[in-house]
Amino acid sequence: MYGPKPRPFQFIAMRKMIFLSGLLALVLVACKNNAADQSFFDTQSMDSSVHPGDNFFVYANGGWIKTAKIPDDQSGWGSFYTLYDENQTKLKALMEKAAAAGAANGSLEQKVGDFYTSGMDTALLEKKGAAPLQTMLQKIAAAPSVNDLMVLLAGAEKTGEGASFLSFYVGADERRSSHNILTLSQSGLSLPEKDYYTKKDSFTVGVRQQFQQHVARYFELTGMAPAAAQADAAAVLALETSIAASHRSPVELRDPLKNYNKMAVTDLAKTYPNLPWAAIFSAMGIQPDSINLAQPRYYAGLGQLLKTVPLAAFKAKARYDYVAGKAGLLSKAFRDENFAFNKTFSGAKKQSDRWKQMVSRTDNSLKDLVGQLYVAAHFPPESKKRMDELVNNLQAAFEKRIGALDWMSDSTKTRAKEKMGAFLKKIGYPSTWKNYDDVTIKKDALFENALQVAAHDYKETMAKLGQPVDKTEWGMTAPTVNAYYNPTFNEIVFPAGILQFPFFDGKADDAINYGAIGMVIGHEMTHGFDDQGRQYDAQGNLKDWWTASDAEKFKAKAGGVVAQYNNYVVLDSLHVNGALTLGENLADIGGLAIAYDAFKMTPQGKGQEKIDGFTPEQRFFLGYAQVWRLINRPETMRTRITTDPHSPEEYRVNGPLANFDPFYQAFGVTEKHKLYRKPADRAKIW
Numbered sequence: 001m002y003g004p005k006p007r008p009f010q011f012i013a014m015r016k017m018i019f020l021s022g023l024l025a026l027v028l029v030a031c032k033n034n035a036a037d038q039s040f041f042d043t044q045s046m047d048s049s050v051h052p053g054d055n056f057f058v059y060a061n062g063g064w065i066k067t068a069k070i071p072d073d074q075s076g077w078g079s080f081y082t083l084y085d086e087n088q089t090k091l092k093a094l095m096e097k098a099a100a101a102g103a104a105n106g107s108l109e110q111k112v113g114d115f116y117t118s119g120m121d122t123a124l125l126e127k128k129g130a131a132p133l134q135t136m137l138q139k140i141a142a143a144p145s146v147n148d149l150m151v152l153l154a155g156a157e158k159t160g161e162g163a164s165f166l167s168f169y170v171g172a173d174e175r176r177s178s179h180n181i182l183t184l185s186q187s188g189l190s191l192p193e194k195d196y197y198t199k200k201d202s203f204t205v206g207v208r209q210q211f212q213q214h215v216a217r218y219f220e221l222t223g224m225a226p227a228a229a230q231a232d233a234a235a236v237l238a239l240e241t242s243i244a245a246s247h248r249s250p251v252e253l254r255d256p257l258k259n260y261n262k263m264a265v266t267d268l269a270k271t272y273p274n275l276p277w278a279a280i281f282s283a284m285g286i287q288p289d290s291i292n293l294a295q296p297r298y299y300a301g302l303g304q305l306l307k308t309v310p311l312a313a314f315k316a317k318a319r320y321d322y323v324a325g326k327a328g329l330l331s332k333a334f335r336d337e338n339f340a341f342n343k344t345f346s347g348a349k350k351q352s353d354r355w356k357q358m359v360s361r362t363d364n365s366l367k368d369l370v371g372q373l374y375v376a377a378h379f380p381p382e383s384k385k386r387m388d389e390l391v392n393n394l395q396a397a398f399e400k401r402i403g404a405l406d407w408m409s410d411s412t413k414t415r416a417k418e419k420m421g422a423f424l425k426k427i428g429y430p431s432t433w434k435n436y437d438d439v440t441i442k443k444d445a446l447f448e449n450a451l452q453v454a455a456h457d458y459k460e461t462m463a464k465l466g467q468p469v470d471k472t473e474w475g476m477t478a479p480t481v482n483a484y485y486n487p488t489f490n491e492i493v494f495p496a497g498i499l500q501f502p503f504f505d506g507k508a509d510d511a512i513n514y515g516a517i518g519m520v521i522g523h524e525m526t527h528g529f530d531d532q533g534r535q536y537d538a539q540g541n542l543k544d545w546w547t548a549s550d551a552e553k554f555k556a557k558a559g560g561v562v563a564q565y566n567n568y569v570v571l572d573s574l575h576v577n578g579a580l581t582l583g584e585n586l587a588d589i590g591g592l593a594i595a596y597d598a599f600k601m602t603p604q605g606k607g608q609e610k611i612d613g614f615t616p617e618q619r620f621f622l623g624y625a626q627v628w629r630l631i632n633r634p635e636t637m638r639t640r641i642t643t644d645p646h647s648p649e650e651y652r653v654n655g656p657l658a659n660f661d662p663f664y665q666a667f668g669v670t671e672k673h674k675l676y677r678k679p680a681d682r683a684k685i686w
């Protein structure tokens with residue numbers, strides 16, 4: 001999941017979750033609302049000149065693809081984007097209403113309304129200019145040594161003002177999932193991943209040049225002279241290039257065992273003595289006994305750099321990180337510069353309207369407060385009830401499939417069923433809403449409001465240390481158009497935001513709902529059993545429950561899926577990365593099969609009645625393809641291929657179908673069609 005500035009591995013609390021989609025449509029335009037009496041599958045959007053067996057994604061969506069236009073402020077367009085866009089419009093109305101309510105100071109409406117308003121007063125932001133940055137910039141400038149700088153930045157995390165040399169979150173200990181632990185991760189890069197610092201192709205060389213100019217412009221905006229700004233920008237790029245050498249790649253980060261390195265803090269200090277650990281933790285206000293050092297090489301590398309790179313370079317990097325993190329809270333010059341650089345990765349042609357930026361920021365800041373307003377207005381109780389039924393039906397279908405697997409021993413099957421039966425299921429919104437009682441929001445203080453929220457989040461996160469894991473917590477806000485599986489909770493989570501057309505509609509026939517949200521549910525369930533998820537047990541512990549021979553068989557089957565997706569060429573010579581996308585592809589392949597089996601248990605699935613000329617089975621596959629109806633700008637595609645664990649949408653449709661026998665039968669697919677795979681080559685795992 002990423003926005004225009006992709007930092008997909010720097011989530012804090014959300015680091016371990018596995019999302020349905022990597023698309024985070026940060027900026028969208030208003031478009032028509034889906035009327036209640038719509039047709040649930042739009043035959044006009046198809047392209048019947050293409051045989052379904054040659055390219056089902058284009059067969060189902062080709063008519064739409066030919067006429068679809070990506071709005072100028074978007075990185076792509078289609079299902080996720082339009083639904084996100086509708087939610088933005090709904091949230092805007094709720095936030096404006098809250099702002100106009102004249103609610104009592106400290107009330108939910110006052111906080112939401114005033115937070116939103118504080119970002120809409122752009123005249124006030126102009127007047128403040130770079131002034132809000134100065135206190136922290138001066139502190140950075142005054143740090144007498146690298147150790148002092150590290151301690152300053154660690155302490156500044158308390159108000160969301162730390163720089164990114166340290167990246168940490170508190171979450172379940174993977175080997176003791178009922179207890180929280182502090183995890184330190186690799187950090188310090190501004191470009192999407194390590195290879196952007198070394199690749200020699202003209203695109204990537206250009207990205208590095210643009211990055212350096214971008215850093216220099218930020219420095220000038222804070223008052224530096226051009227020559228000094230240029231010199232410091234070069235130092236930032238050089239330092240990040242050195243840091244990148246110690247980073248793990250996105251593929252390496254997918255290995256849970258490799259990224260679990262629990263150690264006593266006393267050993268941390270002995271093994272990585274170049275960092276002032278005791279002072280860092282003290283500045284952070286915590287006293288952990290042990291931590292998970294997820295990527296040790298990064299901290300070893302950072303320790304070396306602290307001894308060899310001049311203090312001035314670290315300060316320049318800290319200043320850049322600080323400004324970049326706050327640009328959206330500042331005057332137009334900062335916001336424009338932020339957009340000008342980020343469009344390299346998103347391809348967007350113009351900046352989104354301010355209200356859209358503030359709707360997102362308010363939702364991401366006052367999460368549960370906004371969620372309460374959204375759920376009360378837009379999530380009917382019937383939706384929750386219908387989803388409960390669907391999830392239970394999918395679970396029953398999955399259990400049957402596990403029982404029928406021809407490659408797995410009975411003992412592993414028993415464990416698999418136990419894990420599947422233990423799924424924690426969360427639908428719509430949290431059972432208890434969190435409050436923000438310690439947060440004061442003012443309508444003329446966007447910058448300070450953001451610091452207040454960051455301070456609240458920090459306190460809440462650190463309060464978990466030493467406490468048992470609270471499994472009622474959510475990792476996404478209720479309006480989010482996405483879903484996730486969280487391996488240490490062994491949970492599947494579907495926020496209210498995604499439980500709408502085209503993913504879900506209480507009035508649509510079962511073929512459409514099972515092909516759409518059914519597949520989404522099956523996808524999240526399968527994550528519990530993909531190449532990562534299968535390494536966690538029913539309680540969410542990283543603990544092997546497989547027989548050696550079943551594990552070997554699984555790996556061989558997964559290897560076939562890696563090879564299949566490696567062959568998909570997306571853009572010029574860019575291929576899908578089969579290893580990076582393996583978990584998502586396995587979830588798509590499994591999710592499709594489980595959803596199909598569950599559909600076949602419904603009256604419509606058992607019948608033969610055609611709708612719009614399509615059999616129930618054909619309609620199921622069309623509903624599935626419709627959910628992934630989406631086009632991307634080339635710039636977005638390039639960024640996604642290097643960092644997003646999800647395959648591009650075309651392959652999220654064609655890849656699983658090419659492995660699925662009922663698809664061949666439903667559309668008469670044979671050797672002469674392009675999607676055809678020999679029966680022995682078709683991936684049948686879950």
Ligand SMILES: [Zn+2]
Pocket residue numbers: 018019020021523524527584587
């Ligand atoms: Zn997924």
